[in-house]
Amino acid sequence: MGTWIINGNVPEKGQDRLTAKHLYIENGKIAAIRDASEGEPDTAGHETIDAKGKLVSAGFIDMHVHLREPGFEYKETIATGTRSAARGGYTVIACMPNTRPVIDKVETVNYVLDKAETEGVIRVLPYGCITKNQLGRELTDFAGLKEAGVVGFTDDGVGVQSAQMMKDAMALAASMNMPVIAHCEDNTLVEGGAVTEGEFARKNGMKGIPNESEAIHVGRDILLAEATGVHYHVCHVSAEQSVRLIRHGKQHGVKVTSEVCPHHLLLSDEDIPGMDANWKMNPPLRTPADVEAVIAGLEDGTIDIIVTDHAPHSEEEKARGMQLAPFGIVGFETAFPLLYTKFVRTGRWTLEFLLERMTSKPAELFGLPWGVLEEGREADLTLIDLETEKAVDPAEFLSKGRNTPFTGWKLYGWPTLTMVAGKTVWSE
Ligand code: DOR
Numbered sequence: 189m190g191t192w193i194i195n196g197n198v199p200e201k202g203q204d205r206l207t208a209k210h211l212y213i214e215n216g217k218i219a220a221i222r223d224a225s226e227g228e229p230d231t232a233g234h235e236t237i238d239a240k241g242k243l244v245s246a247g248f249i250d251m252h253v254h255l256r257e258p259g260f261e262y263k264e265t266i267a268t269g270t271r272s273a274a275r276g277g278y279t280v281i282a283c284m285p286n287t288r289p290v291i292d293k294v295e296t297v298n299y300v301l302d303k304a305e306t307e308g309v310i311r312v313l314p315y316g317c318i319t320k321n322q323l324g325r326e327l328t329d330f331a332g333l334k335e336a337g338v339v340g341f342t343d344d345g346v347g348v349q350s351a352q353m354m355k356d357a358m359a360l361a362a363s364m365n366m367p368v369i370a371h372c373e374d375n376t377l378v379e380g381g382a383v384t385e386g387e388f389a390r391k392n393g394m395k396g397i398p399n400e401s402e403a404i405h406v407g408r409d410i411l412l413a414e415a416t417g418v419h420y421h422v423c424h425v426s427a428e429q430s431v432r433l434i435r436h437g438k439q440h441g442v443k444v445t446s447e448v449c450p451h452h453l454l455l456s457d458e459d460i461p462g463m464d465a466n467w468k469m470n471p472p473l474r475t476p477a478d479v480e481a482v483i484a485g486l487e488d489g490t491i492d493i494i495v496t497d498h499a500p501h502s503e504e505e506k507a508r509g510m511q512l513a514p515f516g517i518v519g520f521e522t523a524f525p526l527l528y529t530k531f532v533r534t535g536r537w538t539l540e541f542l543l544e545r546m547t548s549k550p551a552e553l554f555g556l557p558w559g560v561l562e563e564g565r566e567a568d569l570t571l572i573d574l575e576t577e578k579a580v581d582p583a584e585f586l587s588k589g590r591n592t593p594f595t596g597w598k599l600y601g602w603p604t605l606t607m608v609a610g611k612t613v614w615s616e
Pocket residue numbers: 254286344345346371468469470471499500514515516517
C-alpha cells in the first residue's frame with residue numbers, strides 16, 4: 189500500500205507555471221509523478237490525498253533555527269519546534285547550538301539527535317559550536333562533532349571576536365570539508381544597542397547598533413575564507429555593506445555563501461511601532477535602504493538562501509520592553525505566506541524563485557539529499573493553499589513562542605499538509 193497525492197499543482201523546472209500532477213509515494217519515496225492530463229490513477233488499495241487547487245512543493249529547508257533544547261524548554265522544545273516548522277511547510281531544519289549546555293560536545297549532539305528521533309516530527313540537523321561554551325577562547329573537537337553528525341560549525345548568538353580564532357576554525361573546518369557558519373557581530377561596536385542606528389533610535393534617544401558591527405566581521409571573514417579555502421556562510425545578512433562585501437568576495441572566487449530572513453526583507457526600523465520587543469531581533473531591523481539592498485542581493489544571487497532564524501522567547505521575557513527583552517522572533521509559521529504574499533503575488537518574484545531559495549538551494553549549498561520533488565527522492569513535501577487569505581494569529585502557533593511582529597498581517601500561501609519520508613507529520 190502506498191499513497192497517491194492527486195491533482196496537485198507542481199512547479200515546472202525553469203518555467204513559471206504549475207502543472208496538475210499525481211504523485212505516488214511508496215516506502216517513503218516518490219515512486220512516480222504523472223501528468224494529470226493522462227487521467228486519474230487507479231488508487232484502489234492506497235491512501236489518497238486530494239491536492240486539487242493546492243501547490244505541491246518539496247518540503248522547505250531552514251538552515252538557521254533555534255529549538256532551545258536542551259536547557260530552555262520553557263521557550264521551545266524539539267517537539268514543539270519541529271511541529272511549528274511542519275506547520276510552516278518545513279521538513280528539514282538545522283538547529284543552532286546556543287542551548288544550555290551549548291552543543292559543543294559529542295554527548296550534546298547525541299542528546300539532540302536522540303530527542304529529534306523520538307520526539308521530533310521532521311528532520312533536525314544540529315550545528316556544533318566553533319568554540320567551547322561559545323566563549324571564543326578555545327576550539328571545540330571538530331572531528332568528534334563531525335563524527336557525531338553536525339552539519340557545520342557556528343557560534344550563532346554571538347560573533348567570534350578573535351580573527352585568529354576564526355582563522356584557526358576555518359583552517360580546521362576546511363581540512364575536514366565542513367562549513368563555518370557565522371553570526372557576524374563585532375561586540376566593541378554594539379554595547380547596549382537594542383535597535384539599529386537609524387530613525388527609530390534617533391527619535392527615541394536610543395543607542396543604535398551600527399551596520400559596521402556586522403559588516404566588519406563579514407569583510408574580515410571573507411579574507412580569512414579566501415586564505416583558508418573554507419566554505420564560509422554568513423548568517424542573517426541585514427546591512428547594505430555586508431551585501432557589497434559578499435558580492436565582492438563571490439566575484440573574487442571566495443567560497444562565501446549567505447542567507448537572509450523574511451523580517452529583514454520586509455521590515456525596516458521605520459516600521460517599528462513603539463517600544464514593543466516583538467520587533468527586537470539580532471541583527472536588528474535596518475533602514476529602508478538596507479532592506480532594498482538585501483532584496484537586491486537576494487535577487488542577484490549574492491544572498492543564496494532564505495532562513496527564518498526562528499528564535500522563540502517566553503511572553504514574560506518579551507514583556508521586559510525593548511531595551512531589556514532578549515533578541516529574536518519566531519519565524520516558521522509565517523515565512524512562506526509572508527514572502528509569497530509580499531513578493532510573489534505582487535509580481536516582483538516568480539514562485540519558482542522563492543521556492544528555490546527555500547528548498548533546492550539550501551540543499552545544494554550544504555550537500556543535502558532533499559529539497560527537490562522528483563522520482564526516487566524521499567517524499568518530503570508540503571501542500572499549500574495559495575488562494576485563501578488569512579490573518580496571522582499567534583494564538584494558533586504550534587511554537588511555544590508568540591513573539592512576532594507580523595500579528596494581524598493578512599496573507600496568502602498557508603501550508604495545509606506536510607509530509608516527511610511519505611508520512612504526514614502535520615495537516616490542517
Ligand atoms: O535574534 C536573535 N535571536 N539573534 C541571535 O543571534 C540569537 C537568537 C536567539 O538565540 O534568540
